[in-house]
Structures are given as structure tokens and as C-alpha cells.
Amino acid sequence: MAPSIWWIRRDIRLTDNPALHAALANGDGVIPLFILDPKLWRGRWFSQRRGNFLFSNLKSLDTELRKRGSQLIIRQGQPKQQLSALVQKFEVNAIFSEEDLTPYARERDSQIAETLPLNLVGNTSLHYPSSILKNDGTPYKVYTPFMRRWKEKPPPTPFDILSAPNHIPTPKGIASQPLPEISYNSDKTGFPPGEKTAQEILAAFADGPHAPIFSYQESQNRPDLNSTSKLSPYFRFGLISIRQAVTTAFSAIQAAKNDNQRNSAETWLNELIWREFFNYILYHYPNSLHQSFRKEFRDLPWINDEEDFSAWKAGRTGFPMVDAAMRQLVDTGWMHNRTRMVTASFLVKNLLIDWRWGEAWFMKNLIDGDPAANNGGWQWVAGTGTDAAPYFRIFNPITQGQKFDPSGKYIRRWVPELHSVPDRYIHTPWKMSPSEQQSAKCLIGTDYPEQIIDLQFSRQRTLDAYQKARS
Numbered sequence: 359m360a361p362s363i364w365w366i367r368r369d370i371r372l373t374d375n376p377a378l379h380a381a382l383a384n385g386d387g388v389i390p391l392f393i394l395d396p397k398l399w400r401g402r403w404f405s406q407r408r409g410n411f412l413f414s415n416l417k418s419l420d421t422e423l424r425k426r427g428s429q430l431i432i433r434q435g436q437p438k439q440q441l442s443a444l445v446q447k448f449e450v451n452a453i454f455s456e457e458d459l460t461p462y463a464r465e466r467d468s469q470i471a472e473t474l475p476l477n478l479v480g481n482t483s484l485h486y487p488s489s490i491l492k493n494d495g496t497p498y499k500v501y502t503p504f505m506r507r508w509k510e511k512p513p514p515t516p517f518d519i520l521s522a523p524n525h526i527p528t529p530k531g532i533a534s535q536p537l538p539e540i541s542y543n544s545d546k547t548g549f550p551p552g553e554k555t556a557q558e559i560l561a562a563f564a565d566g567p568h569a570p571i572f573s574y575q576e577s578q579n580r581p582d583l584n585s586t587s588k589l590s591p592y593f594r595f596g597l598i599s600i601r602q603a604v605t606t607a608f609s610a611i612q613a614a615k616n617d618n619q620r621n622s623a624e625t626w627l628n629e630l631i632w633r634e635f636f637n638y639i640l641y642h643y644p645n646s647l648h649q650s651f652r653k654e655f656r657d658l659p660w661i662n663d664e665e666d667f668s669a670w671k672a673g674r675t676g677f678p679m680v681d682a683a684m685r686q687l688v689d690t691g692w693m694h695n696r697t698r699m700v701t702a703s704f705l706v707k708n709l710l711i712d713w714r715w716g717e718a719w720f721m722k723n724l725i726d727g728d729p730a731a732n733n734g735g736w737q738w739v740a741g742t743g744t745d746a747a748p749y750f751r752i753f754n755p756i757t758q759g760q761k762f763d764p765s766g767k768y769i770r771r772w773v774p775e776l777h778s779v780p781d782r783y784i785h786t787p788w789k790m791s792p793s794e795q796q797s798a799k800c801l802i803g804t805d806y807p808e809q810i811i812d813l814q815f816s817r818q819r820t821l822d823a824y825q826k827a828r829s
């Protein structure tokens with residue numbers, strides 16, 4: 359028998375990996391292969407930071423493979439050519455991969471499958487998008503009915519989770535190219551690489567009677583509390599399977615001691631279903647990656663002021679909650695969900711800058727940057743998407759800060775010039791008198807910027823623009 363190829367894409371893990379298991383069952387040895395595709399590697403959304411996280415994870419996978427008698431084979435180049443060369447040289451009988459549901463990956467795979475024995479096993483969602491449809495056979499466009507239908511499907515159980523294989527036989531003498539130079543500092547990002555880390559984070563979040571999953575509902579919106587799982591970078595590269603996360607959520611729902619705990623675990627499950635939903639939307643409506651889903655909002659009169667955009671990117675808008683979050687993004691490559699909504703709303707609905715500019719900046723900086731979730735999030739906030747916040751919902755960055763970072767702990771962490779500003783001014787530092795500014799060592803306009811926009815004026819301007827577009 360000939361070996362099979364386990365072509366790794368967004369499933370950099372040994373635990374619960376159906377494609378790896380299929381490759382093991384089917385071939386006389388497995389070639390674990392990762393191809394650095396120049397299309398993605400140098401594409402418009404390439405992010406050096408996310409690339410470094412990816413390479414660190416590949417390195418860690420290679421270490422694990424070597425403990426099991428195998429090794430990771432790296433190839434650079436066009437995937438079809440690289441696969442063809444290996445298939446011919448090693449008389450490979452089949453290629454096994456987890457299906458990536460993004461438009462580019464689907465197109466690439468369907469072309470490869472025309473001439474090579476590519477088998478797609480499992481996918482980046484738990485439930486395949488075409489398996490959840492309305493009674494009339496069309497896809498859902500609204501989250502809540504989608505979520506209900508999703509929950510009607512039989513849930514996975516812990517018995518479904520496939521263990522990591524102990525031994526992976528790999529033919530000797532297959533040349534591997536080096537990974538690009540890695541400069542990844544997990545002390546800075548807070549996301550150490552590796553499948554083992556992902557397992558530890560999930561366990562810390564969900565194991566035991568006082569685990570954070572049981573208080574998620576009260577704390578999930580508080581960026582100052584660090585209370586969400588922070589698993590998103592690990593889901594992005596499949597360092598842990600979505601099936602395992604869903605199973606963990608169902609187990610927590612079962613184990614909950616009271617309604618509060620049950621609702622919290624259920625709320626976390628619902629977040630995982632948001633991830634499924636945005637994968638689903640991109641699968642059924644791939645064009646939403648390039649344009650507003652809602653036709654009436656495709657020609658909004660964006661202002662797209664470059665100076666405003668630069669201030670937003672640098673966290674120098676004069677609005678502390680926005681600035682803290684934008685600096686957290688640039689410093690670490692991650693941002694809390696609440697502040698993703700606040701900063702996105704500020705860009706689109708106060709500065710009237712095209713949501714696609716913000717989407718691209720997030721993709722450039724986020725370690726968890728994911729085409730489906732990011733596009734879905736931006737279009738939701740912009741009010742242009744499928745299940746969008748209504749266009750007239752505009753987050754107020756001051757009241758959002760007061761509600762979700764009441765003492766200003768989060769703001770002070772990321773905007774050091776506001777460190778000594780008294781609590782009562784932390785969300786509105788421009789209200790300090792000149793002498794208060796002196797004693798807080800924070801002169802507005804010198805140490806910290808003045809507000810770049812008037813909230814009331816810009817809110818009305820946006821409402822007018824959206825209303826005009828609708829009519």
C-alpha cells in the first residue's frame with residue numbers, strides 16, 4: 359500500500375482530527391503536509407503577527423509529530439503543484455483534509471479534486487452549512503432561528519472526540535523546506551502557541567464547579583475582567599476542535615448547579631453558534647466578503663477621511679474606550695468582543711468610514727483574524743449584514759465605557775496618559791478643569807488628544823446618510 363497525505367490547513371492538532379484519522383486508516387503511512395500558499399502568504403489580508411502565530415504552531419506540531427515517529431513536511435508554492443509532485447513521487451493513494459469553508463479554499467479544493475484524490479473529512483464548523491436550512495430549503499439569514507435549528511441536531515458527546523494517535527508512521531527521506539523566520543513573542547500577545555496550550559485554556563475555562571464558564575453571562579461584556587475564554591486564536595487555526603468545545607459546553611450545561619450557571623454555559627454555547635452562523639453565511643453568500651450584504655447600503659456616502667482613520671488606528675480619537683481598545687489591538691493582536699463592537703461602531707457610524715477599511719485593519723492585526731467572523735462582525739455593527747444590528751443602533755463610546763469598564767481599569771491599562779485621571783473623568787477626560795488636568799498630569803490636546811468628532815453631530819449625520827440610502 360502507498361502512503362496518504364494529511365494536508366493540514368486550519369486543523370493544526372492531533373486530538374479530535376478526523377482528517378488525520380482517515381489518513382492513518384487509509385494509507386501505508388501518513389505524510390503530514392503544510393503548504394505555504396503564496397496567495398494567502400502574501401495576500402491582501404496577510405498579517406505578519408498572525409503568520410508568526412501560525413508558524414510557531416506549526417513548529418510545535420512538528421515537535422509533537424516527532425515524538426510519534428513522524429515529522430511535519432513544509433512546502434512552499436502553489437498547492438496543486440506541490441500536491442501533484444508529492445503524489446507522483448511517493449505514489450500517494452489519497453489526500454485527506456479538513457474542509458475549510460471560506461470561498462478561496464472551496465474554489466481551490468474543487469480545482470484540486472478535479473485531478474487529485476482529495477478527500478474532505480469534517481470541516482471548520484461543527485454542522486455543515488448545507489445541513490441547516492429553513493423548511494423551504496433556503497438558508498437562514500437571521501441568527502436566532504438558525505441557532506434554534508442548530509440545537510435541534512443531535513449534539514456530539516465526549517465519546518465522539520478522537521484521541522491523538524500515539525504513533526504516526528511517516529516514510530523516511532521526504533525533504534521539508536524551512537519555515538520562514540519566526541519572531542513571535544507570546545509574552546506580548548498573551549497567546550502561547552501549541553495544541554497543549556489550547557487544551558489547557560479550555561480546561562481552565564470550563565473544568566470544575568467554579569469555572570469561569572459558570573459566570574460567563576454576567577461577565578462576558580466586561581473587558582476589564584478578562585472573563586471570556588480567549589480561545590479565538592486557537593479556533594482560528596484549529597488547535598482545538600469546535601466539536602470538543604461544543605461538547606464541553608453541553609457537559610457544563612448538564613453539570614450546572616443552578617439556573618444562573620446553566621444560562622451562563624448556554625450563553626457560551628450560543629457564542630460558539632455565532633461562529634457557526636458566520637461560517638454559514640459566508641458559505642451561502644460568498645459575495646458578502648466584498649460588499650454589503652444589504653443592497654440598499656452598497657452606496658452609502660462614506661466620508662473616508664484619512665486623518666480620522668489614522669487617529670482611529672493609532673488609538674488617538676480622544677474617546678478613552680475606543681483608544682484603549684485600538685491600542686490593545688495593535689499591542690497584542692487581540693481585542694475583547696465588546697470593544698470590537700464599540701470601535702467598529704465608532705469608525706463606521708461616527709466617522710462614516712467604510713466598514714471594509716476597518717475590516718482590513720482588523721484582519722491585519724488580529725491573531726484570530728478570520729474572514730467569516732470578522733466580516734460578519736463588521737457587517738453586523740455597520741447594519742449592512744444579514745442578521746445586522748439595526749442601522750440606527752449607534753454605540754455611544756462614553757456610556758459603553760461607563761457601563762462595561764466602570765472603574766476605568768481597562769482604559770488605564772492601555773492608555774497610560776490617563777492613568778492618574780480621577781475615576782469620575784476617566785470616560786470624559788475633556789471635562790477636567792485646567793487645574794485638574796495639571797494634577798492628573800494629563801493636558802487635553804497635549805498629553806491626550808481632544809475628541810476628533812462631536813458624537814451628537816456625527817450620529818445625526820450617519821442616520822441621515824443611512825435613511826437616504828434606504829429611500
Ligand SMILES: Cc1cc2nc3c(=O)[nH]c(=O)nc-3n(C[C@H](O)[C@H](O)[C@H](O)COP(=O)(O)OP(=O)(O)OC[C@H]3O[C@@H](n4cnc5c(N)ncnc54)[C@H](O)[C@@H]3O)c2cc1C
Pocket residue numbers: 578586587588589590591593594629630631632633634636693694695696698699702720724726727728729731732733734735736739
Ligand atoms: C467587528 C468584529 C470583528 C470580529 N472579528 C473576529 C475575528 O476576526 N475572529 C474571531 O474569531 N472573532 C471575531 N469577532 C467575534 C468576537 O469578538 C471574538 O470571537 C471574541 O472576542 C473572541 O474572544 P474569546 O475567544 O474570549 O470569546 P468567547 O467569549 O470565549 O467565545 C467563545 C468563542 O465563540 C466564538 N465567538 C464569540 N463571539 C463571536 C461572534 N460575535 N462572532 C463569531 N464568533 C464568536 C469565538 O470563536 C470565540 O472564541 C469579531 C467581532 C466583531 C464585533
